């Protein structure tokens with residue numbers, strides 16, 4: 001206390017002495033003055049609303065930062081991008097943006113001009129904070145970083161402001177930040193202080209907001225893509241995270257092995273280059289426990305730091321050891337351990353020269369190390385601005401050249417698709433990523449195939465070649481000594497083994513070896529989808545296409561308006577099982593639905609003579625739990641809302657009470673383990689239990705009562721739909737005569753981590769109406785089924801089945817014989833109801849549009 005007071009006096013005296021010099025400088029409020037405590041101090045967290053006000057205050061007080069409010073988050077909180085640079089650069093942003101655009105896409109520009117642009121331009125650097133809302137350090141650190149950048153007058157700071165335009169995303173998940181702050185404040189001082197949030201830290205997706213850099217389903221992702229993929233392509237990007245508490249104190253770039261193909265090689269060198277400076281500055285500052293080139297492989301998911309390298313951005317991450325939110329954690333030396341991938345022991349190694357010895361670990365430690373890391377990135381870019389820009393040019397140029405020379409040369413997306421509206425959705429998503437797409441104004445021929453007018457062609461001779469290859473090309477995950485241990489056991493990839501967009505979406509994309517000639521126009525805006533309503537002269541009504549996902553939205557909108565809808569149950573001329581039929585409704589109603597969905601309404605002749613049934617929408621319940629929430633549950637809600645399916649969330653208490661048939665016809669169990677559903681939680685690691693000792697009201701599990709209530713629900717005519725792992729729950733607890741054939745396989749014999757596999761769909765069965773006869777499903781830790789012999793084999797039906805051989809499309813599959821001809825989706829009658837087991841990921845992360853209909857069909861009758 002005493003020494004602090006002295007310090008305060010000295011500063012006051014200092015300010016008084018130099019006051020005449022500082023007279024032109026407006027006072028800038030420090031974070032400590034504003035928030036009333038030092039950010040990162042124990043048991044304190046600043047809340048996003050207050051932080052937003054602070055940035056706006058700084059914008060008033062300083063001419064070195066500018067705020068862009070990108071718009072509301074999912075739940076209506078502001079999503080900010082703060083641009084920090086010299087006042088000159090900030091007034092010149094339009095020109096700098098233009099220069100940056102030319103360097104990032106130098107097609108048609110002379111190299112001599114690039115040389116001039118590199119001199120005139122500024123390095124564009126982006127860093128984002130606390131995407132994962134429980135990883136609170138970044139957002140708490142950023143105000144201090146901002147304040148220092150705009151108030152320090154030393155040469156280093158000036159160099160950064162002069163040479164760098166810094167795009168700071170101070171909070172990538174505003175909604176989650178608020179949830180976590182409020183939760184933490186509620187628990188401080190109780191026995192649950194520092195325990196994680198019992199539910200998802202986002203309305204829908206929680207941790208999976210870092211799996212959305214490709215499909216851009218969330219509005220926060222759309223904002224980030226606008227800045228990073230289209231308006232500004234930064235040269236480097238760092239996303240600041242936290243990891244577990246018991247390993248290194250901080251992971252910094254580069255990544256470890258293996259690396260994903262098709263990025264420019266300079267990217268991987270840049271990771272090492274920036275990472276070395278970051279690590280060097282941390283060692284210089286005496287920070288112990290800094291690790292690089294380990295743990296996080298260069299082949300991960302398509303979250304932000306992992307997808308940006310394919311946009312030619314040096315995309316990186318840092319990972320700080322976690323405290324218990326803002327509560328310090330004590331770590332004994334013998335609790336410290338190495339981790340996966342090139343960090344085998346908690347011992348000194350070249351990439352970890354100074355092991356941290358253990359002791360108290362606090363939020364302030366995290367804030368300080370992240371501050372140094374963030375500053376070091378800006379510092380290195382500022383010192384080497386021209387190199388950074390020149391290499392950005394080289395990456396873009398060389399990727400374009402590789403695309404022009406390589407095979408394939410382009411991908412064609414025919415407008416003749418099983419579900420052409422989903423194909424357009426894919427095209428529009430790729431547009432959000434800044435990929436150049438051309439649309440054919442007339443039909444054209446490529447490699448002997450005639451593509452109709454309106455088809456799309458994506459040339460690989462463009463800077464984002466690597467991204468396009470990864471999203472649209474068939475991919476095989478590496479099977480080599482980086483991906484198997486010394487005994488040959490395959491190592492699980494960090495995420496899925498493929499992220500192929502068109503395979504997930506059920507869109508057919510053709511690679512072509514030579515560029516096609518034709519009349520093409522570069523798309524500048526999203527492709528509109530407005531459906532047509534034919535003039536009907538008969539009285540038989542209209543048909544809309546059961547093969548389109550969007551038709552289910554149309555169906556829901558019509559049912560909401562009280563319009564009766566039927567489905568065709570047999571093939572008749574021009575109609576397929578699953579096609580939707582309505583009576584001769586007023587054109588205005590239909591046109592409104594056609595505008596919203598893109599679905600066409602075709603007039604029927606007078607003589608429709610097919611078997612039909614009236615569509616009844618089932619009262620659907622979506623099971624939701626606490627214990628941190630379940631992302632698959634959130635994503636399922638998101639998908640249902642996108643397609644206007646009504647649903648209710650249902651939790652343990654309501655299930656346990658029973659009498660479920662009174663309110664619901666269908667209950668969906670998202671992908672989850674039996675232990676999490678029942679609450680038995682066997683086999684859970686000590687570490688996880690210690691992290692999830694939630695207050696009793698947030699410990700979930702339906703228990704034996706819940707199992708009995710679900711059984712009664714099905715026996716009385718209800719439908720239970722289970723996704724992925726929760727099929728095991730249904731098999732075990734509802735006692736179905738079905739066996740999961742890959743339940744106990746040895747990974748050397750059978751291994752399939754997140755891959756697309758070939759199947760056949762029984763599209764004459766109402767559960768597979770609208771599906772093609774064959775296609776792809778996403779397998780990810782999925783069960784596969786055989787029906788066990790019993791007296792009641794007739795009660796079981798296989799809706800989707802793996803094909804015989806060459807099952808793998810993209811990803812990694814060892815031991816395909818285990819899946820050969822096995823059932824992938826089974827419907828089982830049980831009492832008066834049924835259980836629908838969907839083993840694969842029918843709606844994975846709102847990405848697998850190709851299999852949505854299997855879910856939708858289960859929600860109607």
Ligand SMILES: [Zn+2]
Nearest residue numbers: 132135241242
């Ligand atoms: Zn994270």
